[in-house]
Amino acid sequence: MSFRHQFLALSLLASMLALGNSPNAQAAGTLNAGQQTEDGDYDFSWLDPEKKIYVVQNRKYLKQNRLEVALSGGIGGGDAYRKSMTVMPRIIFYPSETFGISVFGGFNKNAENHNVSDLKEAGSSVKPAVRDVSSRLGASVMWLPFYGKVNLFNQILYLDWHFEAGVGTVSTEIDLNKDYGGNPILEETSHFAFHWGTGQKFFITRNWAARIDFMAQYYNAPSGVVPGVVSPTTATGTPEVSYDNYYVTIGASYTF
Numbered sequence: 635m636s637f638r639h640q641f642l643a644l645s646l647l648a649s650m651l652a653l654g655n656s657p658n659a660q661a662a663g664t665l666n667a668g669q670q671t672e673d674g675d676y677d678f679s680w681l682d683p684e685k686k687i688y689v690v691q692n693r694k695y696l697k698q699n700r701l702e703v704a705l706s707g708g709i710g711g712g713d714a715y716r717k718s719m720t721v722m723p724r725i726i727f728y729p730s731e732t733f734g735i736s737v738f739g740g741f742n743k744n745a746e747n748h749n750v751s752d753l754k755e756a757g758s759s760v761k762p763a764v765r766d767v768s769s770r771l772g773a774s775v776m777w778l779p780f781y782g783k784v785n786l787f788n789q790i791l792y793l794d795w796h797f798e799a800g801v802g803t804v805s806t807e808i809d810l811n812k813d814y815g816g817n818p819i820l821e822e823t824s825h826f827a828f829h830w831g832t833g834q835k836f837f838i839t840r841n842w843a844a845r846i847d848f849m850a851q852y853y854n855a856p857s858g859v860v861p862g863v864v865s866p867t868t869a870t871g872t873p874e875v876s877y878d879n880y881y882v883t884i885g886a887s888y889t890f
Contacts, residue, residue, distance in 0.1 A: 693731060693781050694792050695837045697889060702726040702734075704845055706885025710742060712878050715764050717747040722847075722883050726776065734776035736798060740881070741769050754814065763858045765808045767879055768822075770851065772802020772829055784836075792837045799830040804851065804879075808858045808869055821869055827853035841889050849881045 703725055710718030724738040744766040753762070780795040804827045810819040833847030854876055858869035 693794075695840055695889075696731065697728045698731050700728055700889050702728070702887050702889040704885055704887035706845060706847060706883035708881060708883030710767075710879055710881045712880050713764060713766075715747060715749050715762050716744050716766060718745075718767075718879075719743045720881050720883065722881070722885070724887075732778050734778065734796070736774040736776050736800070737772075738774070739769070739771050740767075742767050744768075761809070761812045761814055763808065763810075763812065765806050765855060765858070765877060767804050767851075768807050769805045770802060770827065772800055772827065772851075774798040774800030774829070774831070794835045794837075795832070796835070797830075797832050800828075802827050802829060802851075804853050806855060810858055810869060821858070823855065823869070825853045825855045827851050835887065843887045843889065845883075845885050845887055847881075847883050847885075849883075851879045851881075853877055 704723070706722045706724070708720055708722075710720045720740050720742045722738060722740045724736055726734045726736045728734045750762075776796045776798040778794050778796045781793065782795075783790050783792045785791075803824050805822065805824050807820055807822050810821055811817060829849055829851040831847060831849035833845060836844045838844060854874050856869040856872040857875045858872055
């Protein structure tokens, strides 16, 4: 080996020894010895003694093989002539940290919106054919690929973000009377439905959490409209049309 190569090798060795004995390296060594605090945070005080840096490395609140019970409420939409309020109970089982199985119900309260009043004021004597969803039941497969944390009012909240899809049934009601002055002719039927959704869960404690969810639901049903007939006696046999409803809910959950 030439003198030049020997000099470069000795210089590199001296630099490595100096770096290993530096204060930062010693602090880093201390960090590796006890890098995670009891509350799941990481201490990087050797970078800035006056600040604490939070790192998202692993999920703080684990849910594998646990059961979650949730109750949410919110608003529904999808029909041009209705406004809806909904209550949605839900049970979720998590076979893993990234997948869940959900069973839910929904109970709606429906009312006419301003579009119906506008029709009356315009002089229309025929009511629109409206199919209301009174209740719904379904099951979903949930996928939870994302997790993280947010700083809210100087508090750290951990969150999960899920996507879901599944099938179920909807119980519906349609008024076949299209005359504003006539008596209601109500017909109740149930229909197969497909749904998908997304939402976020914010952990407050190990067990309690706040939730915000969005769900879209689709089904086919008879329109209840017969050309030339104001008030048919049944919707059966009338052309089928596609219906879609959308729900935004906020609620709380408890994980056992």
